[in-house]
Amino acid sequence: MKKCSKSLILIRVSIWGYNGMDSHDLSLVHTGTVIEEGKLTLEQLCNACGVQTDWVISLVEESIIEPQGQEPSLWYFTGGSLIRVRSALRLQRDLGVNLAGIALALDLIEELESLRAQIKKMGQG
Numbered sequence: 001m002k003k004c005s006k007s008l009i010l011i012r013v014s015i016w017g018y019n020g021m022d023s024h025d026l027s028l029v030h031t032g033t034v035i036e037e038g039k040l041t042l043e044q045l046c047n048a049c050g051v052q053t054d055w056v057i058s059l060v061e062e063s064i065i066e067p068q069g070q071e072p073s074l075w076y077f078t079g080g081s082l083i084r085v086r087s088a089l090r091l092q093r094d095l096g097v098n099l100a101g102i103a104l105a106l107d108l109i110e111e112l113e114s115l116r117a118q119i120k121k122m123g124q125g
Contacts, residue, residue: 039076042067049085056085062099064088064106 046053057072059065065084067075084106091097091105 038079039068040078040082042072042075042077045077045082045085048082049089051085051089058099059085059088059102062103064099064103 040048042053042056046056049056053072056065060067060075065077065081067077067081069075087106087109088102091102092099097105
């Protein structure tokens with residue numbers, strides 16, 4: 001009997017707002033923090049985000065996400081990549097941002113979050 005192992009990525013999810021500009025599209029937008037790390041294959045990442053493989057490969061080429069492994073069939077991604085892909089998808093779909101803009105926006109968002117954490121830490125110290 002073959003043992004089946006699954007990667008587990010737990011994400012703390014919070015409701016951030018509503019998705020889309022159309023009043024008929026009121027699906028919730030979720031953001032989250034990775035609580036426990038696991039590894040996702042390229043296929044698992046695509047399925048989790050509802051995107052095509054080619055689009056994720058484009059994100060890798062633009063250095064928006066960084067896989068572990070030498071070639072796409074061997075790539076593994078972390079929970080942080082999952083969050084970045086979902087954020088990239090929202091930026092492209094909702095705001096029409098291109099890949100270069102997505103890379104810049106996500107880097108700036110991470111920088112802002114880091115600075116806020118530093119300020120919060122200084123205020124508590």
